[in-house]
Amino acid sequence: MEITYLVVTCAAVLANAGIAAADFAKAPFVLASSQAVGVPAAWIPSLGLLKAAGAAGLLLGLLGLRPLGIAAGIGLVLLYVGALAFHVRAQVLRTVAAPGLFLALAAAALSLAVLR
Secondary structure, X not given: OHHHHHHHHHHHHHHHHHHHHHHHOXXXXXXXXXXXXXXXXXXXXHHHHHHHHHHHHHHHHHXXXXXXXXXXXXXXXXXXXXXXXXXXXXXXXXXXXXXXHHHHHHHHXXXXXXXX
């Protein structure tokens, strides 16, 4: 299980760091998706910060700070549940796979951290 935890958590860290970087850079796909689901552009840097903090927390959890890793996993799960809610509320289902994938990664990393 240790190798699974390592691989899944590293994938979640990389994915969240990447999407946080896209948020900070205000990538066109981020702006388009956010606008489509009704997220104000002013929220994007804050959401990027939450994603980056989640990635950092998961990484620190890998390095031995287990409670921080679990807290980061919980935060990311809540963040992506909110993202899915925004997509469903706005009835923008064509892009719901992206937050769904991030939610699955965060939930898997969280589950493996708790079971560890």
